Amino acid sequence: MAKKRKISLQEFLERFGTEEKCREYLFQMRWPQGFVCPKCGCKHAYTMSNGRYQCTNCRYQASVTAGTIMHRTHAPLTKWFMAMYLVSNDKRGISALQLQYQISVTYKTAWYMLSRIRKAMENRDDTHQLKGIIEFDDAFFGGPTVGKKRGRGTEKAKVFVALSLDNKGSPLYLKMKTTKDIKQKSVKEFAVKHIAKGSTIKSDGYRSFGPALTDFVHEPVKYTPKGEALHWLHIMISNAKAFILGTYHGLPQKNLSSYLAEFCFRFSRRNFTSLFDRLIISMMAFTVDD
Numbered sequence: 001m002a003k004k005r006k007i008s009l010q011e012f013l014e015r016f017g018t019e020e021k022c023r024e025y026l027f028q029m030r031w032p033q034g035f036v037c038p039k040c041g042c043k044h045a046y047t048m049s050n051g052r053y054q055c056t057n058c059r060y061q062a063s064v065t066a067g068t069i070m071h072r073t074h075a076p077l078t079k080w081f082m083a084m085y086l087v088s089n090d091k092r093g094i095s096a097l098q099l100q101y102q103i104s105v106t107y108k109t110a111w112y113m114l115s116r117i118r119k120a121m122e123n124r125d126d127t128h129q130l131k132g133i134i135e136f137d138d139a140f141f142g143g144p145t146v147g148k149k150r151g152r153g154t155e156k157a158k159v160f161v162a163l164s165l166d167n168k169g170s171p172l173y174l175k176m177k178t179t180k181d182i183k184q185k186s187v188k189e190f191a192v193k194h195i196a197k198g199s200t201i202k203s204d205g206y207r208s209f210g211p212a213l214t215d216f217v218h219e220p221v222k223y224t225p226k227g228e229a230l231h232w233l234h235i236m237i238s239n240a241k242a243f244i245l246g247t248y249h250g251l252p253q254k255n256l257s258s259y260l261a262e263f264c265f266r267f268s269r270r271n272f273t274s275l276f277d278r279l280i281i282s283m284m285a286f287t288v289d290d
């Protein structure tokens with residue numbers, strides 16, 4: 001496994017300290033073989049003063065961020081890169097309030113940038129399905145509700161959690177998605193979208209799971225109060241709660257899915273050499289919701 005590498009601030013500034021450097025980097029990612037007009041395929045363009053590229057043939061103005069999560073923002077590229085750097089260099093993540101001060105933007109802009117970064121993480125992870133052996137369960141996120149029933153049937157946010165394991169039983173990739181309920185239909189929707197057909201799913205055998213998982217090999221595991229069953233999955237759930245509480249100071253139902261996406265993105269790339277590079281790649285992926 002390659003050694004994990006953190007990019008120093010000095011190295012970051014050398015690579016991404018100016019608008020030109022950021023734009024050049026994104027240009028290389030978008031057009032590794034040189035400029036190609038997205039409209040007519042022409043390979044020649046003028047660089048405009050606003051940083052766009054105008055096709056010499058059809059005069060279409062192409063931008064390095066068009067169609068990506070950074071599109072149509074007024075924030076300079078240097079601030080986007082700085083935000084990505086700060087997000088990926090601190091494993092606890094960064095709040096909008098911290099980002100606001102670090103990169104001198106308004107709270108609203110900091111909040112917007114972070115929500116776009118988390119969206120990019122989510123989009124990226126949604127392109128992969130878990131496969132092999134999967135631990136699966138539902139979980140509840142939220143503060144304690146006084147005088148109310150704990151666990152299933154409470155007012156807390158409901159979340160599906162799936163974790164793939166390697167052949168030694170160690171965790172590989174993680175997915176956590178909020179859900180309106182844990183009925184059969186929702187379980188099936190989650191599983192079909194996020195888990196490859198034919199995978200083995202281990203769950204605690206809650207009544208709605210079995211009939212919902214007919215596309216998979218379902219292995220119900222016996223519930224034990226000490227929690228040996230679905231051991232890693234329950235560790236992930238506590239770690240996700242700690243991450244969100246620590247960084248965002250609460251477990252709000254609003255934005256929960258976005259915080260979970262960030263936690264999963266980080267976890268699934270914990271052994272990658274550079275989270276920052278993975279994040280840039282995710283930010284450049286084209287989005288359909290823009």
Ligand SMILES: [Zn+2]
Pocket residue numbers: 037038039040041042055056057058059060
């Ligand atoms: Zn053109």
